[in-house]
Amino acid sequence: MTKPKTLFDKIWDAHVVKQKEGYPDVLFIDRHFIHEVTSPQAFDGLRKRNIPVFNTKRTTATADHNVPTKDQHLPIKEALSRHQVETLRKNCAEFGIELYDLGHPFQGIVHIIGPELGLTLPGMTIVCGDSHTSTHGAFGNIAFGIGTSEVEQVLATQCVLQYKPKTMRIEVNGNPGRGVLAKDIILYIISKISASGATGYFVEYAGSAIEALSMEARMTICNMSIEMGARGGLIAPDETTFNYIRGRKFAPQGEAFEQQVKQWKQLKTDEGAAYDKVLTYDAADIAPMITYGTNPGMGIRVTDRIPTAEELKEISEKTSFSKSLEYMGLEPGTSLLGQPVDYVFIGSCTNARIEDLRLVASIVKGKKKSPNVEVWVVPGSKQVEEQARKEGLDKIFESAGFELRSPGCSACLGMNEDKIPAGKYCISTSNRNFEGRQGPKSRTFLASPLSAAAAAITGKVTDVRELL
Amino acid sequence: MSKEKFITLQSTAVPLAVENIDTDQIIPARFLKATTREGFGENLFRDWRYDVDGKPKAEFVLNKSTFSGKILVAGKNFGCGSSREHAAWALYDYGFRVIISSFFADIFKNNALNNALLPVQVSDAFLKNIFSAIEKNPSAIIEVNLENQFVKLPDGAKESFEINPYKKACMINGYDDIDYLLSLNSEIKEFDLTQ
Numbered sequence: 001m002t003k004p005k006t007l008f009d010k011i012w013d014a015h016v017v018k019q020k021e022g023y024p025d026v027l028f029i030d031r032h033f034i035h036e037v038t039s040p041q042a043f044d045g046l047r048k049r050n051i052p053v054f055n056t057k058r059t060t061a062t063a064d065h066n067v068p069t070k071d072q073h074l075p076i077k078e079a080l081s082r083h084q085v086e087t088l089r090k091n092c093a094e095f096g097i098e099l100y101d102l103g104h105p106f107q108g109i110v111h112i113i114g115p116e117l118g119l120t121l122p123g124m125t126i127v128c129g130d131s132h133t134s135t136h137g138a139f140g141n142i143a144f145g146i147g148t149s150e151v152e153q154v155l156a157t158q159c160v161l162q163y164k165p166k167t168m169r170i171e172v173n174g175n176p177g178r179g180v181l182a183k184d185i186i187l188y189i190i191s192k193i194s195a196s197g198a199t200g201y202f203v204e205y206a207g208s209a210i211e212a213l214s215m216e217a218r219m220t221i222c223n224m225s226i227e228m229g230a231r232g233g234l235i236a237p238d239e240t241t242f243n244y245i246r247g248r249k250f251a252p253q254g255e256a257f258e259q260q261v262k263q264w265k266q267l268k269t270d271e272g273a274a275y276d277k278v279l280t281y282d283a284a285d286i287a288p289m290i291t292y293g294t295n296p297g298m299g300i301r302v303t304d305r306i307p308t309a310e311e312l313k314e315i316s317e318k319t320s321f322s323k324s325l326e327y328m329g330l331e332p333g334t335s336l337l338g339q340p341v342d343y344v345f346i347g348s349c350t351n352a353r354i355e356d357l358r359l360v361a362s363i364v365k366g367k368k369k370s371p372n373v374e375v376w377v378v379p380g381s382k383q384v385e386e387q388a389r390k391e392g393l394d395k396i397f398e399s400a401g402f403e404l405r406s407p408g409c410s411a412c413l414g415m416n417e418d419k420i421p422a423g424k425y426c427i428s429t430s431n432r433n434f435e436g437r438q439g440p441k442s443r444t445f446l447a448s449p450l451s452a453a454a455a456a457i458t459g460k461v462t463d464v465r466e467l468l
Numbered sequence: 469m470s471k472e473k474f475i476t477l478q479s480t481a482v483p484l485a486v487e488n489i490d491t492d493q494i495i496p497a498r499f500l501k502a503t504t505r506e507g508f509g510e511n512l513f514r515d516w517r518y519d520v521d522g523k524p525k526a527e528f529v530l531n532k533s534t535f536s537g538k539i540l541v542a543g544k545n546f547g548c549g550s551s552r553e554h555a556a557w558a559l560y561d562y563g564f565r566v567i568i569s570s571f572f573a574d575i576f577k578n579n580a581l582n583n584a585l586l587p588v589q590v591s592d593a594f595l596k597n598i599f600s601a602i603e604k605n606p607s608a609i610i611e612v613n614l615e616n617q618f619v620k621l622p623d624g625a626k627e628s629f630e631i632n633p634y635k636k637a638c639m640i641n642g643y644d645d646i647d648y649l650l651s652l653n654s655e656i657k658e659f660d661l662t663q
């Protein structure tokens with residue numbers, strides 16, 4: 001009998017072109033996504049070496065990080081940003097790569113469009129010059145972020161050189177309580193294992209609480225794998241996965257699809273396969289979560305107090321802890337409930353899919369935002385935006401005083417026009433609360449779309465369960 | 469394409485005893501708009517180095533004339549967060565050739581190695597020794613020997629570090645991964661057809 005394998009090992013092993021003693025594995029990449037920020041230097045490399053793209057059909061491009069979310073039909077105002085997007089256009093035309101540019105009906109945040117177009121499928125290897133490529137792992141594939149030198153490797157050879165990471169299984173069982181979303185589950189996990197706790201590992205999420213999630217919620221979970229240091233995270237595909245993929249634009253259709261499903265059903269970890277590490281959590285312990293510090297591991301249940309330095313496990317973390325609280329303008333040992341916020345950002349590859357927007361709308365319907373907050377709702381893609389309008393969510397947002405913008409990364413990363421001003425507090429559905437992430441000196445509270453919506457109504461950090 | 473070769477380095481070092489330094493701190497997103505690899509050093513640690521008006525912050529280590537050198541010594545989990553290779557480019561462009569920490573984030577480590585910037589992982593205890601050696605004497609010369617894989621302090625204290633043999637050979641010879649991958653072109657083409 002062959003040795004039982006984890007799902008991760010099965011997919012990895014099936015993609016190794018060459019293995020050589022002392023060398024990293026040569027890993028074949030099925031699907032490559034690129035965007036304007038991390039690709040220009042890679043194309044330059046191809047030009048310098050005078051080589052073409054290895055297989056243009058395996059790469060798809062979009063513009064998302066450095067684009068405005070207002071007046072997208074007009075030329076980009078800021079010269080450097082405009083140049084970067086134009087460079088992407090020029091490179092895609094020159095090398096023959098499909099580009100979903102601003103204004104295209106498929107444009108959007110790279111990790112949102114891949115799945116919604118059926119480009120992201122089970123069993124694949126997927127890379128992108130962006131750490132949240134882990135999002136795609138929700139479909140049962142190996143997806144991870146790479147640097148620009150590696151983008152060049154993939155363009156040139158459709159392969160990357162990689163060392164096989166260790167495997168970790170994170171199981172969440174049971175029923176999460178009221179008002180607890182996938183975002184809360186993952187923020188809870190990260191708060192338990194820290195921002196570096198999974199470095200060197202590839203995570204498989206499992207357990208009844210994970211299986212019960214929709215595809216969009218599973219994407220939220222896998223998306224934040226990188227925030228605990230993991231290369232990526234994946235979830236074994238099941239009927240939920242197949243139903244999501246069925247009929248998507250670039251997915252196999254008809255009989256071909258049914259054949260694929262038969263193969264995809266094999267994509268699971270064998271009974272008795274060994275992981276390097278296994279962690280188990282009870283969903284009942286999870287409540288709506290919020291971060292108080294400047295890395296995503298600094299999260300608490302919204303009803304808990306911020307810890308004090310004495311309560312920290314590792315003494316070495318104390319300096320970083322005080323520096324972090326000072327940056328945030330918060331006191332150790334206090335509660336965040338009632339803390340006023342200035343901005344609410346609903347968007348990013350973590351939480352800007354249609355289900356997220358529906359959840360937000362379900363809470364704000366018929367209500368108005370608090371006058372002290374500015375609220376931005378930034379859909380993850382053109383298709384999400386269209387769908388939201390079709391369902392009349394735009395009207396709900398409008399009458400609540402929320403601003404519905406055009407798709408892009410927006411205030412997730414403080415690169416484009418959308419930035420949170422210095423010293424202001426933003427409750428955000430994105431994935432990083434690093435110093436200055438949303439703009440110089442901006443202060444971020446990471447939370448779920450429901451918690452963000454609740455704060456939009458009350459103007460302060462709120463336990464969303466009070467509004468349900 | 470050949471890169472700068474790295475065999476051994478003796479230099480003073482710059483201490484930055486902060487943990488979890490993410491790539492957004494190393495180079496904030498708003499400075500990622502360039503389409504070339506050069507010039508990012510100017511904005512290295514931008515928001516720690518300069519205030520909002522662009523004035524240097526005297527208390528930040530890169531602005532202190534006491535400390536300089538080609539080695540940056542930093543707290544654990546260096547380079548976490550965004551995969552931006554610009555972080556490695558910025559450190560290199562500024563003049564660093566070695567980063568010493570007790571733990572590195574995965575993607576950053578790869579990015580650094582792909583850009584002739586050597587990430588050296590030492591134990592927590594040895595990291596502490598390095599910090600105190602620099603504190604005691606900012607002109608302390610630290611030796612980073614890639615060939616024999618050790619870091620040595622002026623008092624003779626030494627610790628060895630690990631590096632994958634393939635990556636070590638690339639650093640020492642100034643090769644990069646694409647040279648190797650391109651040599652496998654026909655094997656990869658065949659593989660592609662089976663997918």
Ligand code: SF4
Nearest residue numbers: 132348349409412413
């Ligand atoms: S939304 Fe944020 S995290 Fe996601 S790809 Fe864009 S910048 Fe990166």
